[in-house]
Amino acid sequence: MTREAVVAVDRAALQHNVDVLRRAVAPAAVMAVVKANAYGHGAVESALAFEEAGVDWLGVVDLDEAVALREGGVDASILSWLHAPGETFERAAAFRITPAVSDLEQLEACAAAGVPAVHLVIDTGLSRNGATSSEWPALFDRAAELAGVVEIEGLMTHLSNTSPHEDGHQMAAFVRAVGLLAERGITPPLQHLAASAAALSYQASRITMVRFGLAMYGLSPFDDRASADLGLRPAMTLSAPVIGIKAVPAGEGTSYGYTWRASVDTRLALLPIGYADGIARHAGNSAQVLLGGRMRPVVGRVAMNALTVDIGPDDPADPVRLGDEAVFWGDEAAGHPTAADWADATGTINYEVVATLSPRLPRSCR
Ligand SMILES: Cc1ncc(COP(=O)(O)O)c(C=O)c1O
Incomplete structure (x- = not known):
């Protein structure tokens, strides 16, 4: 008789969810967010399952989580987006991890560490990490100067999911930032702001990539819709x-x-x-x-x-x-x-x- 509680994760369910979500947002690329031990599901095992199912990217919070994935044998592209002051990003270069940087200091540190490509994080209203709009011109100017040293592969923000009106406001700010970057000759191929709820609610939010967390595990981000209503299987x-x-x-x-x-x-x-x-x-x-x-x-x-x-x-x-x-x-x-x-x-x-x-x-x- 087993005497332990057990968390059983259904690999086929994880992979089914990748298929459903990929089809729902095509042609946008799909990131599986595996931060916080893959929402409790087990980071490495879940990441390997997502990788096998062909997700384009994996997303984590910090370099510790990203390095743990690499050490667990994960090969897919990994983005990490929350960094402490003074982070040198040397592990990002060594472990082929793409940092999403929120400010000039992080961008300079990536350049100094030899990180080949980054995403820029902008704050469009969540008031957490990410450059606020007053910081965009200086950050974008420096990004342009670093052309050939650090590629600006992506631009990201995160929505508050407060209401369609508030989300629309954030999306409009994001579009303004894309324009400011374009004025400096930068068009990041990966433009992403939607997580599960927005991606499944607004087509316009999907742009070129979606970051799916909860839905990848087969859970619904909506109070009024169950997993099965979304075609998802809880893993x-x-x-x-x-x-x-x-x-x-x-x-x-x-x-x-x-x-x-x-x-x-x-x-x-x-x-x-x-x-x-x-x-x-x-x-x-x-x-x-x-x-x-x-x-x-x-x-x-x-x-x-x-x-x-x-x-x-x-x-x-x-x-x-x-x-x-x-x-x-x-x-x-x-x-x-x-x-x-x-x-x-x-x-x-x-x-x-x-x-x-x-x-x-x-x-x-x-
Ligand atoms: C930056 C970022 N992107 C995407 C996600 C995934 O969100 P969700 O689980 O709602 O899909 C999170 C999770 O909080 C996040 O912090």
Whole structure:
């Protein structure tokens, strides 16, 4: 009997999603965003699956993540876009990683490190990384001066997904920046601003490349559309075995603070997974798992390494046995609860449900 929770990642689902998304945005190129341990799916395995399915680019946050992919045998083009002050970019040159640079200092450092090509990151309204519009002229002038030293292969920004109006405003700013670059003789072949939601919402957002994160893993970025509505297959199934079954009489509580007490004589199944593994602490008394063919509630507080599920009184017609696997979330088409169900139950979004799963949980990708 396996005694561990397991993150099973369906490689065929990842590759199916590449096909669906590629067709949805053609002729734009497609980047698979594999930052944050590939949204909890396992960075190297997911990146290799995406690479095999023919994505054009992989996207990560920083050089640490990019180098880990190269060391894991990933060969595809990799873009990384968030860098600390003082970054020298020597690893970018050594590991064939393309930095997306936000300012003059980063551009100069790339030139000095012998990085052959970069993307420029511009801030069109998110107010995070990226050059703000007042900085564009100086950055673009210097980019033009560095022609022949560093190729400006791409221009990128990131949308706030606030509303079509706000997104339109950002897209218009991006078009202005493309014009300013063109005035300096630079037309980056890769112009990209859309992530999953925008790419699937506005054709005009796709330009020459789309950066798909969530949708690549088969999850929907929309509140009102499920994975299947988008033709996507959720790739991750999180499960854990029942390692204990205990009868509890009516009135008995479970876990810290007795936030739940049995209203009738019942039984609790103990599962070896908790908030140290990435299960939200407040999933207790709100989320459900699929166990023994039925949805059953997580009851009491989720502890650091364990949680309990109410499996009802002993009933031969409704058995749950030691070693049975409880599914936390997976593919709705298989009758599983979804990451979106867990997000609703715990007051967050499906992104956070999968991305906060601990890297120490064993993962399989096949
Ligand atoms: C710069 C950038 N591009 C693309 C993505 C992918 O976003 P999504 O998962 O919504 O597709 C992210 C994720 O936050 C990002 O930070």
